[in-house]
Amino acid sequence: MINKKNIVAGMAVTVLFSACKTKDLKMNTSKEEIATEKKTVVYQVFTRLFGNKNTTNKPWGTIEENGVGKFNDFTDTALHEIKDLGVTYIWYTGVPHHALVRDYTAYGISNDDPEVVKGRAGSPYAVKDYYNVNPDLAVNPANRLQEFEALIARTHKAGLKLIIDIVPNHIARKYEGKNNPEGIKDFGANDDVSVEYKRDNNFYYIPKSHFEIPDGDVPLNGEKNPLVDGVFDENPAKWTGNGSRKVKPDQNDWYETVKVNYGIRPDGSKDFPELPAGFDQKSYQEHFAFWQDKDVPDSWKKFKSIALYWTAKGVDGFRYDMAEMVPYEFWSYMNSAIKMKNPNAFLLAEVYNPNEYRNYIRLGKMDYLYDKVETYDKLKDIIKGKSSPDGLSDIQKGMSDIEHHMLHFLDNHDEQRLASPEFAGSPERGKPLMVISTTISTSPTMVYFGQEVGEAGNENAGFGTRSRTSIFDYIGVPNHQKWMNEGKFDGGQLSDSEKNLRDFYKRLLNFSINSSALMGSYQEIQSVNRQNHAGYDESLYSYVRWSEKQKLVVVVNFSSEKTSEFELKVPSEIISKWNLKDGEYQLTDQLYQKDAVQLKVNNGEGIAKVKIAPSESFIFELK
Known part of the structure; x- marks a missing residue:
C-alpha cells in the first residue's frame, strides 16, 4: 500500500497552495459550548468487508472465491450491536461507485481496465461515478442506490448517524457519470484539452502526449484479461492524482487516479477569489454569504453539487480524503453550503500537516481533522519503545486551542492494525493506548471495525499487504467474522479473551459518551x-x-x-x-x-x- 503521508510530506509543488499563518487564534468552538456536548464516537466500517462471511481468503480471490459484504448485511441487529458498543456515528467507507475489475455491463456500467485499477476489488479512492454507489455492495446491482438509501434509513432508525467519503483531490482515470442529475455535466466534458491549465478545466493535461501505464505492478497478478494489453487510452495524458506530471507515472504514484483542478495554476498561484483577512473568525453563515456573488472554478461547483446530493439523501456528513491537497478556500465554499442545509453536518478531513490545521478548521470550516502525526504517532512510538509518554503533555498543550477538532484513532483503513506485530503487538498492549486516545481530550474517538475484537490484519489478500486489512481485495476479516457469527452479530465464535476485549471497548466507549468530565x-x-x-x-x-x-x-x-x-x-x-x-x-x-x-x-x-x-x-x- 502507498504511504500517503510520506508522499504528502515531500510535496512542495504538488500541494499547490501557499500557507496562511494563523497561529494563536481563539478556537471556533468555545469551552462553554463544548461542555454542553457529548463525546462523539465514530465506528469506521469498510463496507465491502463488514458482512462478508466467506473465510477462504485466497490471494487475489474473486467475489465467487472470497465473497463480499453487502449493504443488506447491516441488519437491524448489527446496527443495534454497533450502537450498543458506544458508537454515535458510522463511517461507511467505500460507498461511492469506484473503479473495480468485474463485469457489470449488464447494468449499463463499463468495464474498468485492470492496468489502472489497484487490486481486483479496486481502491475506494478512485471514484468512477459520484452519483451512484459501488455495485458490489448491492444484492441487486440494478437497485444499488435504493439499497443504500434503505441502509441510510436503517442506520437512522437505530439511533445512529452516518458519514461517507468524498475524495475531492482525485477521481478514477476512467470517470463516467452515468447517473448525473439534470444539468450536471461530467468531469472534463467541457475541458480545453489543448492546454495544460485553464481555470475551469476539471483536469490538468499534458498536451500532445498519450498516457503510459507505469512499470512495476502486475495487473490481477498475471491473470489473463482482455483489457490487459499494455495500453490505457488517455489522450492527452492527465496529471496523476498525487500531482505527478509524468506521462508515465511511477509505480508508487496514485496512477489509478487523475488530479482535479481547483483553479491552482501550475506554478502554485491561485486563480480564484481569496478569503479576506479576519475570516478565520467568521461563522459558516458569513462564509456562505461571501461566496454568493463570486465566480469560482467549475470543479468547485461540481463537488458542491455532489455533497448536497448526498446531504439531501440523509447522509449526515463526510470524511474528506487528502483534504490538504485542495485549497481551503474551496472548503470554505463547500462546507458552508453543506452547513446551510444541515447545521449539524459532521465534516472530517484527512490532513497531515500540523502547520495547516488551523487554516482548515477556521478558514476551511472543517469540524474535525485527523490527529495522526501528533497523538497517534506518539502513542505508536511509546508502545514500540521508541519514546517516553511524557511528550503527550506537550502535544496536548500545543493543541489546546484546537484539541476539540482533532479526531483520535488507533486503527483505520490506511494504518497498520493496532493488534498487529508492526504496531502494539497484541490487543492487550493496545488497551492503554485506547484509554489515552479516548479520554485525554474532548475530541471524537474513532474505532475501525474489528479493532474491538483484536483483528491483526494477517491476511495475504493479494494487492494489499499484511498488517493492514486490505482495501483493494475481496477478503474476509477473521476476528470480525467470529463476532459476526454468520450474521447473528452476537460474538458467538469469539474466544474468551476476544469477548473480554470487546467488553473493554464497550465499557470505555459507553463511559466516554456519558461523561461530562471528558468534555x-x-x-x-x-x-x-x-x-x-x-x-x-x-x-x-x-x-x-x-x-x-x-x-x-x-x-x-x-x-x-x-x-x-x-x-x-x-x-x-x-x-x-x-x-x-x-x-x-x-x-x-x-x-x-x-x-x-x-x-x-x-x-x-x-x-x-x-x-x-x-x-x-x-x-x-x-x-
Missing part, C-alpha cells in the same frame, strides 16, 4: 509524579479531567510486563480547582468498578496509593 477541562499530572515520586516510572502516564459534575483521574501503564506500585500525587493546583478540603475521598475505577482507592488530601495536596498491572488503565472518579 470539560484537562491537566497533566505526569510531570509532578515523574519528578517527585519513586516507583512512578517512565511506562506510566497520568492526567486529570473534570467538569462541574464529575472529577476524574486517569492512570495508564504502557508496560506489558511490569506491575507498578506507587503513591500518585494530585498537586495542590488541582486540589484547589476541585475545591477539596483536607480529608479522605474515594477514587472509584469506572472501567471495572474495582476496589476504591483512597485519595488523602493533606495541606492542600493529594496522595493516592495505586497498584497497576501490566497494560492496565484506571479511570478513577472522585466520589
Whole structure:
C-alpha cells in the first residue's frame, strides 16, 4: 500500500497552495459550548468487508472465491450491536461507485481496465461515478442506490448517524457519470484539452502526449484479461492524482487516479477569489454569504453539487480524503453550503500537516481533522519503545486551542492494525493506548471495525499487504467474522479473551459518551509524579479531567510486563480547582468498578496509593 503521508510530506509543488499563518487564534468552538456536548464516537466500517462471511481468503480471490459484504448485511441487529458498543456515528467507507475489475455491463456500467485499477476489488479512492454507489455492495446491482438509501434509513432508525467519503483531490482515470442529475455535466466534458491549465478545466493535461501505464505492478497478478494489453487510452495524458506530471507515472504514484483542478495554476498561484483577512473568525453563515456573488472554478461547483446530493439523501456528513491537497478556500465554499442545509453536518478531513490545521478548521470550516502525526504517532512510538509518554503533555498543550477538532484513532483503513506485530503487538498492549486516545481530550474517538475484537490484519489478500486489512481485495476479516457469527452479530465464535476485549471497548466507549468530565477541562499530572515520586516510572502516564459534575483521574501503564506500585500525587493546583478540603475521598475505577482507592488530601495536596498491572488503565472518579 502507498504511504500517503510520506508522499504528502515531500510535496512542495504538488500541494499547490501557499500557507496562511494563523497561529494563536481563539478556537471556533468555545469551552462553554463544548461542555454542553457529548463525546462523539465514530465506528469506521469498510463496507465491502463488514458482512462478508466467506473465510477462504485466497490471494487475489474473486467475489465467487472470497465473497463480499453487502449493504443488506447491516441488519437491524448489527446496527443495534454497533450502537450498543458506544458508537454515535458510522463511517461507511467505500460507498461511492469506484473503479473495480468485474463485469457489470449488464447494468449499463463499463468495464474498468485492470492496468489502472489497484487490486481486483479496486481502491475506494478512485471514484468512477459520484452519483451512484459501488455495485458490489448491492444484492441487486440494478437497485444499488435504493439499497443504500434503505441502509441510510436503517442506520437512522437505530439511533445512529452516518458519514461517507468524498475524495475531492482525485477521481478514477476512467470517470463516467452515468447517473448525473439534470444539468450536471461530467468531469472534463467541457475541458480545453489543448492546454495544460485553464481555470475551469476539471483536469490538468499534458498536451500532445498519450498516457503510459507505469512499470512495476502486475495487473490481477498475471491473470489473463482482455483489457490487459499494455495500453490505457488517455489522450492527452492527465496529471496523476498525487500531482505527478509524468506521462508515465511511477509505480508508487496514485496512477489509478487523475488530479482535479481547483483553479491552482501550475506554478502554485491561485486563480480564484481569496478569503479576506479576519475570516478565520467568521461563522459558516458569513462564509456562505461571501461566496454568493463570486465566480469560482467549475470543479468547485461540481463537488458542491455532489455533497448536497448526498446531504439531501440523509447522509449526515463526510470524511474528506487528502483534504490538504485542495485549497481551503474551496472548503470554505463547500462546507458552508453543506452547513446551510444541515447545521449539524459532521465534516472530517484527512490532513497531515500540523502547520495547516488551523487554516482548515477556521478558514476551511472543517469540524474535525485527523490527529495522526501528533497523538497517534506518539502513542505508536511509546508502545514500540521508541519514546517516553511524557511528550503527550506537550502535544496536548500545543493543541489546546484546537484539541476539540482533532479526531483520535488507533486503527483505520490506511494504518497498520493496532493488534498487529508492526504496531502494539497484541490487543492487550493496545488497551492503554485506547484509554489515552479516548479520554485525554474532548475530541471524537474513532474505532475501525474489528479493532474491538483484536483483528491483526494477517491476511495475504493479494494487492494489499499484511498488517493492514486490505482495501483493494475481496477478503474476509477473521476476528470480525467470529463476532459476526454468520450474521447473528452476537460474538458467538469469539474466544474468551476476544469477548473480554470487546467488553473493554464497550465499557470505555459507553463511559466516554456519558461523561461530562471528558468534555470539560484537562491537566497533566505526569510531570509532578515523574519528578517527585519513586516507583512512578517512565511506562506510566497520568492526567486529570473534570467538569462541574464529575472529577476524574486517569492512570495508564504502557508496560506489558511490569506491575507498578506507587503513591500518585494530585498537586495542590488541582486540589484547589476541585475545591477539596483536607480529608479522605474515594477514587472509584469506572472501567471495572474495582476496589476504591483512597485519595488523602493533606495541606492542600493529594496522595493516592495505586497498584497497576501490566497494560492496565484506571479511570478513577472522585466520589
